[in-house]
Amino acid sequence: xxxxxxxxxxxxxxxxxxxxxxxxxxxxxxxxxxxxxxxxxxxxxxxxxxxxxxxxxxxxxxxxxxxxxxxxxxxxxxxxxxxxxxxxxxxxxxxxxxxxxxxxxxxxxxxxxxxxxxxxxxxxxxxxxxxxxxxxxxxxxxxxxxxxxxxxxxxxxxxxxxxxxxxxxxx
Amino acid sequence: xxxxxxxxxxxxxxxxxxxxxxxxxxxxxxxxxxxxxxxxxxxxxxxxxxxxxxxxxxxxxxxxxxxxxxxxxxxxxxxxxxxxxxxxxxxxxxxxxxxxxxxxxxxxxxxxxxxxxx
Amino acid sequence: xxxxxxxxxxxxxxxxxxxxxxxxxxxxxxxxxxxxxxxxxxxxxxxxxxxxxxxxxxxxxxxxxxxxxxxxxxxxxxxxxxxxxxxxxxxxxxxxxxxxxxxxxxxxxxxxxxxxxxxxxxxxxxxxxxxxxxxxxxxxxxxxxxxxxxxxxxxxxxxxxxxxxxxxxxxxxxxxxxxxxxxxxxxxxxxxxxxxxxxxxxxxxxxxxxxxxxxxxxxxxxxxxxxxxxxxxxxxxxxxxxxxxxxxxxxxxxxxxxxxxxxxxxxxxxxxxxxxxxxxxxxxxxxxxxxxxxxxxxxxxxxxxxxxxxxxxxxxxxxxxxxxxxxxxxxxxxxx
Numbered sequence: 100x101x102x103x104x105x106x107x108x109x110x111x112x113x114x115x116x117x118x119x120x121x122x123x124x125x126x127x128x129x130x131x132x133x134x135x136x137x138x139x140x141x142x143x144x145x146x147x148x149x150x151x152x153x154x155x156x157x158x159x160x161x162x163x164x165x166x167x168x169x170x171x172x173x174x175x176x177x178x179x180x181x182x183x184x185x186x187x188x189x190x191x192x193x194x195x196x197x198x199x200x201x202x203x204x205x206x207x208x209x210x211x212x213x214x215x216x217x218x219x220x221x222x223x224x225x226x227x228x229x230x231x232x233x234x235x236x237x238x239x240x241x242x243x244x245x246x247x248x249x250x251x252x253x254x255x256x257x258x259x260x261x262x263x264x265x266x267x268x269x270x
Numbered sequence: 271x272x273x274x275x276x277x278x279x280x281x282x283x284x285x286x287x288x289x290x291x292x293x294x295x296x297x298x299x300x301x302x303x304x305x306x307x308x309x310x311x312x313x314x315x316x317x318x319x320x321x322x323x324x325x326x327x328x329x330x331x332x333x334x335x336x337x338x339x340x341x342x343x344x345x346x347x348x349x350x351x352x353x354x355x356x357x358x359x360x361x362x363x364x365x366x367x368x369x370x371x372x373x374x375x376x377x378x379x380x381x382x383x384x385x386x387x388x
Numbered sequence: 389x390x391x392x393x394x395x396x397x398x399x400x401x402x403x404x405x406x407x408x409x410x411x412x413x414x415x416x417x418x419x420x421x422x423x424x425x426x427x428x429x430x431x432x433x434x435x436x437x438x439x440x441x442x443x444x445x446x447x448x449x450x451x452x453x454x455x456x457x458x459x460x461x462x463x464x465x466x467x468x469x470x471x472x473x474x475x476x477x478x479x480x481x482x483x484x485x486x487x488x489x490x491x492x493x494x495x496x497x498x499x500x501x502x503x504x505x506x507x508x509x510x511x512x513x514x515x516x517x518x519x520x521x522x523x524x525x526x527x528x529x530x531x532x533x534x535x536x537x538x539x540x541x542x543x544x545x546x547x548x549x550x551x552x553x554x555x556x557x558x559x560x561x562x563x564x565x566x567x568x569x570x571x572x573x574x575x576x577x578x579x580x581x582x583x584x585x586x587x588x589x590x591x592x593x594x595x596x597x598x599x600x601x602x603x604x605x606x607x608x609x610x611x612x613x614x615x616x617x618x619x620x621x622x623x624x625x626x627x628x629x630x631x632x633x634x635x636x637x638x639x640x641x642x643x644x645x646x647x648x649x650x651x652x653x654x655x656x657x658x659x660x661x662x663x664x665x666x667x668x669x670x671x672x673x674x675x676x677x678x679x680x681x682x683x684x685x686x687x688x689x690x691x692x693x694x695x696x697x698x699x700x701x702x703x704x705x706x707x708x709x710x711x712x713x714x715x716x717x718x719x720x721x722x723x724x
Contacts, residue, residue: 128467128529135522146275155511156345163518164338167548170525171334174541226356227507229568233353236346237361247364250343250371257339257375261384264332274504278484281403281503285480288407289473289630292453296626301456309461311533312621330545333697337548344555347712348511351562354719362720369713376705385701387694
């Protein structure tokens with residue numbers, strides 16, 4: 100076993116453990132902190148796949164913005180964050196069963212898909228990968244439509260969020 | 271490239287251990303004589319009234335929400351800026367259009383009073 | 389992937405050197421600030437401990453180690469101890485991508501002065517800056533103190549707001565250099581520093597970075613008239629000094645980043661012939677930038693919170709969007 104595989108196993112198990120803790124903690128802020136650990140583990144996995152751009156984006160957007168938003172929401176709304184006595188209900192067993200079934204069927208399906216075990220093709224270019232990414236994002240043969248649609252979608256998300264979150268006048 | 275990231279990893283691990291040293295040192299050197307009065311919540315000598323977790327202004331949350339959206343938008347600009355000098359004119363203006371949509375979002379938030387602190 | 393032992397040793401040695409440089413820098417920035425503030429206010433400042441007061445930081449450190457550390461009875465103990473640690477870590481690791489000089493020859497090996505050179509260095513800086521909010525939010529939340537809670541919320545909302553302008557100010561040097569690697573950005577400033585091409589971006593960056601490290605006039609969390617000490621009201625002893633350390637290390641780090649992006653980094657006369665001059669030039673630029681920060685603190689009063697947020701969202705952010713837009717158009721039209 101190479102050192103890099105050892106690191107991978109360690110990070111993967113830490114990520115799964117943190118993800119498990121997220122859904123089992125009673126204290127909401129603790130759950131949010133475990134979510135941060137899980138997201139950070141995913142960032143490290145991106146680095147190990149030599150996807151440095153995705154890794155820093157993972158930290159910047161997920162840890163630096165989305166998780167912060169969640170912590171803000173917890174801080175602003177609930178009085179007592181660890182006053183939830185029991186986080187399971189009577190359907191917990193059924194839900195667990197469905198989750199296990201869903202996961203195993205996904206694994207079986209994925210294993211039959213030929214590209215699942217295929218290795219990534221190396222980029223046939225001497226240029227930096229970021230330059231390749233930037234060119235692909237805005238070139239007509241690449242992803243220019245998703246790129247522009249993304250910006251319009253974010254605008255729509257902004258408008259929707261403000262309509263929902265803004266206090267109404269006169270109330 | 272992975273080598274460079276491994277270096278970041280080593281540095282992060284060293285940096286994560288480093289702040290523990292002064293805390294451990296203080297644990298052995300600093301006096302520890304806690305009592306009830308000392309451990310009370312500090313409110314300039316007045317006893318604290320009520321719960322700390324009162325409902326705060328929703329405006330903090332609105333700022334964080336608007337921040338999240340703009341943060342994702344600026345992230346898209348970085349690869350575009352890096353490859354700027356190898357892009358054809360058409361692609362350059364795709365990015366400029368993107369910036370304009372970003373500005374439109376800011377304009378909307380402004381007009382709707384989401385940036386108002388009141 | 390095979391890593392030689394020598395390379396591994398080189399990395400560990402360089403990391404240790406950087407951490408100790410930051411630690412010394414932190415100690416002497418506090419001294420520098422006190423002496424310079426005293427000079428501006430026509431006082432003397434600390435001058436008794438050692439020659440010219442040079443041992444003052446050591447005396448302060450010793451004093452703080454022997455102080456009792458209080459943890460409020462109602463605080464969430466684990467998060468309360470975690471928060472100062474989480475403040476120091478980003479302040480340290482943000483320096484990982486900033487180069488201090490060219491390459492030198494030592495023991496028959498080519499050694500680059502600087503820890504790493506990753507191709508997404510600027511985004512790395514931004515993401516580390518974005519996680520530095522955690523220490524403040526968690527300190528405010530775990531203290532169970534109304535001042536701390538208010539201070540933590542205020543300063544985290546402030547950091548989020550100014551981070552956007554910071555991020556957009558980063559785009560301009562990338563546009564000019566065509567790369568996110570800090571080494572290549574420094575190479576691109578071989579002729580003219582970017583501050584001369586882009587004074588507006590440099591100004592936006594400097595203001596946003598003052599807000600990001602919570603320095604005056606944006607030191608909202610420490611508005612002592614209204615919030616006592618903000619998010620670190622309940623902290624004492626070594627845990628308080630970790631917050632203090634984090635703040636001053638961040639000051640040094642953002643000054644180094646500013647120097648790298650806009651002032652040519654480690655470049656200066658004769659640096660190609662004598663690479664060891666590189667760290668010296670960088671030190672000089674950081675020293676001047678820190679002096680400017682202290683001068684600003686001595687001159688400007690603190691902003692009121694609503695004005696501070698309005699300034700960030702209604703002046704700085706539109707200005708930085710406009711600046712990226714204009715820069716992109718000018719580069720295309722004039723083909724720079």
